Amino acid sequence: MTALQVRGLHHAYGPTPVLEGVDLDVPAGRIVALVGPSGCGKTTLLHLCAGLLAPQQGRIAQPFAPSALMFQQPRLLPWMSTLDNIALGLKAQGMARAERRRHATEAALALGLPAPSLAQFPAELSGGMQSRAALARALVLAPRLLLMDEPFGALDVGLRGQLHQLLLARQAAQGMAVLLITHDLMEAVRLADTVLVMAAAPGRIVARYEPPGAALARGDALVYRCTAELQQHPEVRAAFGLPGPAQEDGDGAIAHGHWQPVASAAHPADSRSSC
Amino acid sequence: MKLLWRLLRGMPAYLWSGWGAAASLLLFVALWELGAGYYGPLILPSPLATFAALQGLVTSGAAWPELAVTARRALLGLLLAAGAGSALGLLAGLSMTASMMARPWVTLLLGMPPIAWLVLAMLWFGAGDGTPVFTVFVACLPVVFIGALQGTRTLDHHLKDMARAYRLPWRMRLLDLYLPHVAAYLFPAWITALGSSWKVAVMAELLATSDGVGAALAVTRSHLDTSASLAWICAVVGSLLALEYALLEPVKRELERWRGAGT
Numbered sequence: 001m002t003a004l005q006v007r008g009l010h011h012a013y014g015p016t017p018v019l020e021g022v023d024l025d026v027p028a029g030r031i032v033a034l035v036g037p038s039g040c041g042k043t044t045l046l047h048l049c050a051g052l053l054a055p056q057q058g059r060i061a062q063p064f065a066p067s068a069l070m071f072q073q074p075r076l077l078p079w080m081s082t083l084d085n086i087a088l089g090l091k092a093q094g095m096a097r098a099e100r101r102r103h104a105t106e107a108a109l110a111l112g113l114p115a116p117s118l119a120q121f122p123a124e125l126s127g128g129m130q131s132r133a134a135l136a137r138a139l140v141l142a143p144r145l146l147l148m149d150e151p152f153g154a155l156d157v158g159l160r161g162q163l164h165q166l167l168l169a170r171q172a173a174q175g176m177a178v179l180l181i182t183h184d185l186m187e188a189v190r191l192a193d194t195v196l197v198m199a200a201a202p203g204r205i206v207a208r209y210e211p212p213g214a215a216l217a218r219g220d221a222l223v224y225r226c227t228a229e230l231q232q233h234p235e236v237r238a239a240f241g242l243p244g245p246a247q248e249d250g251d252g253a254i255a256h257g258h259w260q261p262v263a264s265a266a267h268p269a270d271s272r273s274s275c
Numbered sequence: 276m277k278l279l280w281r282l283l284r285g286m287p288a289y290l291w292s293g294w295g296a297a298a299s300l301l302l303f304v305a306l307w308e309l310g311a312g313y314y315g316p317l318i319l320p321s322p323l324a325t326f327a328a329l330q331g332l333v334t335s336g337a338a339w340p341e342l343a344v345t346a347r348r349a350l351l352g353l354l355l356a357a358g359a360g361s362a363l364g365l366l367a368g369l370s371m372t373a374s375m376m377a378r379p380w381v382t383l384l385l386g387m388p389p390i391a392w393l394v395l396a397m398l399w400f401g402a403g404d405g406t407p408v409f410t411v412f413v414a415c416l417p418v419v420f421i422g423a424l425q426g427t428r429t430l431d432h433h434l435k436d437m438a439r440a441y442r443l444p445w446r447m448r449l450l451d452l453y454l455p456h457v458a459a460y461l462f463p464a465w466i467t468a469l470g471s472s473w474k475v476a477v478m479a480e481l482l483a484t485s486d487g488v489g490a491a492l493a494v495t496r497s498h499l500d501t502s503a504s505l506a507w508i509c510a511v512v513g514s515l516l517a518l519e520y521a522l523l524e525p526v527k528r529e530l531e532r533w534r535g536a537g538t
Contacts (some may be wrong), residue, residue: 050440069440075433078535079455088451089441121536137441 002063003027004049004145004177009058013045017202019042024056024205028144029175031215032194035182041203042181043072046149050178064145064177068138072150074130076122082114083108083118086136107140108133111166129190135163139170148180153186157202164190168216186227191215195230199239207235210258226257233259282525289525309421317495320502338510342488346514348404349476353413357465360419365457368427377424384417389475397483405480414475415468424463460526466519473515
């Protein structure tokens with residue numbers, strides 16, 4: 001099965017180790033969320049997966065093509081109309097102007113961007129619209145792998161919910177692999193098939209959690225319970241610097257997620273292989 | 276078609292914005308008049324006398340050929356400098372090493388007086404077009420070069436990463452990523468270079484050639500004809516203003532339309 005595979009990845013900025021012995025798999029059709037505190041090396045890991053950084057030690061196999069990356073900020077070109085921004089990746093692939101504009105318009109409308117906004121410059125759009133445009137720019141490529149770096153961090157709860165649903169629907173329809181970075185546990189639980197918890201200094205994966213069922217079918221109540229369950233895990237509390245052991249809330253609410261041991265933490269020696 | 280319509284629609288507002296410039300120019304003329312009254316016509320002829328002399332030059336048909344010759348030399352030198360300077364500056368801006376190496380060269384070239392280049396150019400090129408064109412080129416080159424270099428260095432690295440992530444080919448990176456940003460630095464540099472191109476061309480002609488505005492100025496000087504000298508100066512400055520505000524400024528506004536968006 002095709003999968004983005006990361007094995008024994010180490011990375012350092014100068015003398016400071018940022019990632020140490022990271023292993024992860026993102027198989028086709030799955031959404032993997034990587035949660036961790038700010039500065040734990042999540043973005044570095046994503047940039048390594050996207051090929052924006054060269055791995056120093058370890059191995060990354062990225063068999064998906066095309067892939068697309070959605071950044072923390074929309075990063076639209078301010079001098080291009082929104083439509084041309086969305087069509088940017090298609091233009092880079094060499095698609096003819098009329099055709100790429102048609103595809104871009106379809107993608108934009110599917111994400112709820114109003115038609116008049118497509119002729120406007122990004123600066124004339126609200127933050128939410130800019131995020132939609134950035135998502136459209138990624139999705140219009142019909143990527144087999146979508147890498148996302150806290151893409152919805154700046155949006156309000158309502159907009160975030162809408163974009164989550166749009167993303168999940170597209171993912172279910174196209175079966176793309178998604179690697180999502182976030183520091184929002186609830187976002188991770190809502191979207192992901194697998195949640196990987198990263199700890200900082202140096203960045204490493206310390207826990208792996210699988211929320212129950214398909215992401216599209218999870219209701220709010222289940223997401224809240226799973227988020228609470230995730231947050232009570234000692235590794236998660238330690239990673240985010242939350243004080244003390246988790247409190248039992250006494251109402252006996254039971255979620256149905258599964259904890260799995262993390263191989264790299266159990267066998268640190270195995271993760272040191274490099275290419 | 277859309278572009279033409281937008282330009283036409285923007286024309287009245289653009290022309291209307293010229294009133295401020297006109298008012299400040301008229302204030303300058305008033306100060307000139309004041310100075311003329313104080314110093315007398317031999318030192319500083321009044322604006323009216325100057326404009327009359329200029330009109331005489333235009334109606335006699337003496338002005339246009341000389342202006343055309345000077346314009347040809349200034350603009351050819353400017354065009355060469357703008358082309359080479361923009362391209363080289365962009366290339367140098369892409370590389371940290373090249374930018375660091377280029378800085379002292381630019382200081383050196385900017386610090387070298389144009390008159391020194393002119394002397395060298397007279398030795399190298401003789402009395403033809405080559406001398407003024409080369410002097411203009413070498414005087415304008417560092418200005419344009421440093422503009423392009425600064426523009427390239429200041430492009431947001433977030434956008435550069437985005438371009439890499441979306442695998443933009445080099446042609447798209449140049450046309451869709453770098454040039455729109457660098458234009459904001461290039462245009463002021465081109466406008467500065469346009470000004471110095473005319474100055475330097477006239478200077479070169481004064482010393483090195485027998486035609487062009489500079490040569491005409493040399494003749495008026497030898498006749499002690501101050502009003503004719505000022506008339507030639509007005510002709511040059513007028514052409515310069517016309518070029519900048521009728522050509523460069525509208526192009527700049529069109530290319531930088533996005534800057535006004537969303538504010």
